[in-house]
Amino acid sequence: MLNGIDVSGYQSATPDVSGQSFVFIKATEGTTYINPRQDSQAATARAAGAVVGFYHFARPGDMQAQAAYFVDKCDSVDGDVLVIDWEDSGVSCADKDALLKAVKALRPTHKVLLYCSRSFWLGIDTTSYCEDGLWIADYSHPAGSPAIQHPWLFHQYSQDGVDKDVANFATAGDLKAWATGTTNSSGTPNWRTLLDHVESIPEKIYEGWNASDGWDNDTPFGVEYGENGVSWCVIFDWDMYHDVGLDSCVPKTDNVDSFTSWAKARGEWSLYPSVGSWVNFEDGAHTEICVGFDATYVYTKGGNSIQAGATDNGQGNGVWSHKHVRTDAAVTGYFAPRFPDGVCPPTADPHDPRGGTAVTSYTWPGQASSPSTPSKPAPAATPTVSLSKLIKAAKADPKGKQGHKTYAAGVKIVEAALRAEGLLAKKYAGDGSFGSLTVTAYAKWQRKLHFAGKAADGIPGIDSLKALGKKHGFKVVA
Structure with a gap:
């Protein structure tokens, strides 16, 4: 994590920027x-070697006119970051x-960000659109740990004295490389750092086995993510x-359909492989990371998969490499992140x-041999929900x-x-607690199925739960 500050006309014309990697200026x-x-x-920030950003405080009115006013009046040069400050509920x-898109259209070579508070992001935003990235304000959580799930680039965590x-x-080299669109200070592109790490993960079984489940x-990997x-x-x-x-x-x-929708909404979806892309297999059944390709095959490595040629009831058990015919119907498409x-x-x-620029093929230099081709990508196991355990949660969690x-x-x-x-x-x-709001939401689902009375009290029943599972891809056990 890198430290920075943001200032406005209320601060000094020559703010103290010592030790700061970036300075955002109203x-x-x-x-x-x-x-x-x-x-x-x-000028003070540039003299200190900091990355400079400028922000525009959005007000109700003509968004195109505000975009033009912002880019015309701010003191930006190539490599500076431009930000839309969204705090007025009238916007x-x-x-x-529209304002983000207008600024990007006027300054396509600049990184354009959205700044807003956590309450705006969770309570008012409905599109999750933030152009090139999100700068989130959240003062209730430690620096670098804002309480949101969406990817973020900057976190304003304090207003003590000056905004921090x-x-x-x-x-700092990585930050400057991102802002200017060049390689990082080490000369190693982000994608190669990622690829080297993916290929360093030992291929083996990572799970335990029990006869009943x-x-x-x-x-x-689940422990690291926080959802094991x-x-x-x-x-x-x-x-x-x-990791990198x-x-x-x-x-x-943790959902293939979710990252697919996320990618499509941001113009990061492709029908062609690229190194580091997340492959959608079987229209949402499984994913792996693309580590190479040629005219015929896409080479992948992924978790919760099976070793090529092995069978395990389709559940997956470890990290393994595979290759797949690019034109196979099982290859739905690729989420291609912007590094x-x-x-x-x-x-x-x-x-x-x-x-x-498209190339015919790419093979990781350390690849010893091509992995075998599985008959089809190993699908992720269908999630299972226990009705009896869910009922206990619906009754106990609201009281706890x-x-x-x-x-x-x-x-x-x-x-x-x-x-x-x-x-x-x-x-x-997604918090895992079947609290009162979840009970209310489940009651709405029961009424949507035309249940009434005690059958629509928010405590799951077998029929309503199976209907929900059938529609959203999980199975129900007693």
């Missing part, structure tokens, strides 16, 4: 205000999106990025959304302390389904 507000100290504040989420921030980059999903004992193919993808400090460019999710340093990895996409968890694994699955139905807000889904 430039404009609406279409009438210009910070009279921005030129001097920027809608649609306005916010941290950036989610390993080195099969492989138990108890892995170090569940299907972990997507978790493995995220862990690989997290690149989790700012990928969503923290923080701005360098596009080797890609087969002639129109790569990150601006890369805030966040009490009786059956976290199953409750998380049900909460995700209720959120997908639009019955539970995203900030309450």
Whole structure:
């Protein structure tokens, strides 16, 4: 993590920037205000070698006019970051999106970010759109640990004296490389750092086995992610990025459909392989990371998979490498993250959304031999929810302390389904506690199925739970 500050016209024209890797400066507000100290504040930051950013405080009105006013009046140069400050509740989420897009269109070579508070992000935002990244304000949690699931680049964690921030980059060189779109200070692109790490993971079985349930999903990858004992193919993808400090460019999710939607919404979806991309197999059944490709095959490595040629009831049990025919119907597509340093990895996409130049093939230099081709990618195990355990949670959790968890694994699955139905807000889904809000949401689901009276009291029953599972991909046991 890197330290930085943000300043406005209320601060000195020559702020103390010693020890700061970046300085964000208020430039404009609406279409009438210009910070009279921005030129001097920027010069002070540049002289100290800090990355400079400028922000515009959005007000209700014409978003196109505000974008033009901002880029015209701020003291930016190539390599500076531009930010939209979204704090006025009179500026809608649609306005916010339009303003971000307008600034990016006017300054396409600059990184454009969204700044907002955690309450705005969780309570007012509906699109999760933040252009090139999110700068989140959350003063209730430690520096570098804002209480959101979405990837973030900057965290404003304190207003004590001067606004204090941290950036989610390993080195100052990485931050500058991202801002300017060049390679990092070490000369090693982000994608190669990631690939070397993925290929360093030993291929072996990582789970335990028991006769009643099969492989138990108890892995170090689940522990690292913070959600152990569940299907972990997507978790493995995220862990690989997290291990090398690149989790700012990928969503923290355990669901293939979720990262696919995330990628499509941000123009990071491709039908061609690229190194580091997350492969969607079988339209949401499984994922692995692309480590290479040629004209015929895509080479992958992933977790919760099976060794090529082996069988284990389709559950997956470890980390293994595979190759797949690129045109196989099982290969649905690829989430192609934009790496923080701005360098596009080797890609087969002639129109790569990150601006890369397509190549015919890429093989990791350390690859000893090509893995075998499985008959089909190993699907993730279908999640299972116990009705009896869920009922206990629905009765016990609301009576316990805030966040009490009786059956976290199953409750998380049900909460995700209720959120997908639009019955539970995203900030309450996924905590694993079947609290009063989850009970209310489940009661809405029961009424949606035309249950009434005690059959719609928010305590799960077999029929309503099976209906939810059938629609959202989990099975129900007693």
